[in-house]
Amino acid sequence: MKVTVVAGNPKAGSRTLDAATLVATAVTGSPVDSVVDVIVLGPGLLGWGDDKVAQAVETVAESDLVVVASPTFKATYTGVLKLFLDQFATAEGLRGVVAVPVMLGAGPAHALAPELLLKPVLVELGATTPAPALYLADTTYTTDSRIAAYAERWGPVLTAAATARTEL
Template sequence: MKVTVVAGNPKPGSRTLDAAGLVAAAVTGAAADSTVDVIELGAGLLGWGDEKVAAAVETVASSDLVVFASPTFKASYTGVLKLFLDQFATGDGLKDVVVVPLMLGAGPAHAMAPDLLLKPVLVELGATSPAPGLYLIDTTYTTDTRIADYAERWGPILTAAARTRTELS
């Protein structure tokens, strides 16, 4: 099973990236195979045909399970993540990729954002999302039990869906 982490934070090496890696490891029992720190793709995100962006898109599209992570920005996901998602074809760019929508924020006010804002765009691109998204408080995600609780409840469902994709390929 190929697992990838995508972090759409305007800051490279962010807590968002760290949290996404922790979620991937908790859900699957192993570190992600690939990481896409979207901000590192730079100006290539502003158009089409950039080789680094195309390689990142291919990595994500060929994955079985992807954790898509963003900080909460203006009550939504970041523009940098949107630029990356725009690189995928509508309807089948993420065909059958199992996804975990993950967002981090300063407080609980936007706890529904992963399901209300990020999950619909991923599904529009063809992704499968058999579990709810996850919202984490950016100052406590390393000390609270939210990731472990999520992985215990939803990890078996997510990995089973991802393995089904692998078996069908």
């Protein structure tokens, strides 16, 4: 099973990337295979045909399980993540990929943002999202039990769905 983390934070090496990696590792019990830290793709995100961006899109599209993460900006996911997702040429760009939407925020006010805003765009691109989205507090995700509880409850569902793709 190929597992990829996508972090759509305007800062490279962010807490968002760290949290997404922790989620992916907890859900699968293994280290991730690939990381797309979207901001490092730079200005290639603003147009079409950039080789680095195309490679990142291909990496994600060929994955079995993808954790897509963003900080909460103005009650939604970041523009840099949207720029990356717009690079998928068709509405079927994530067909067969199992996606886990994750967002980090300062408090509970936007806890529904990943479910209401990030999950639908992933589904629109063809991803399968068999589990609820996950919202994490950006200051406590490393010390609270939310990631572990999510992985315990939804890890078997997510890995079964991702494994089913590899068996097709």
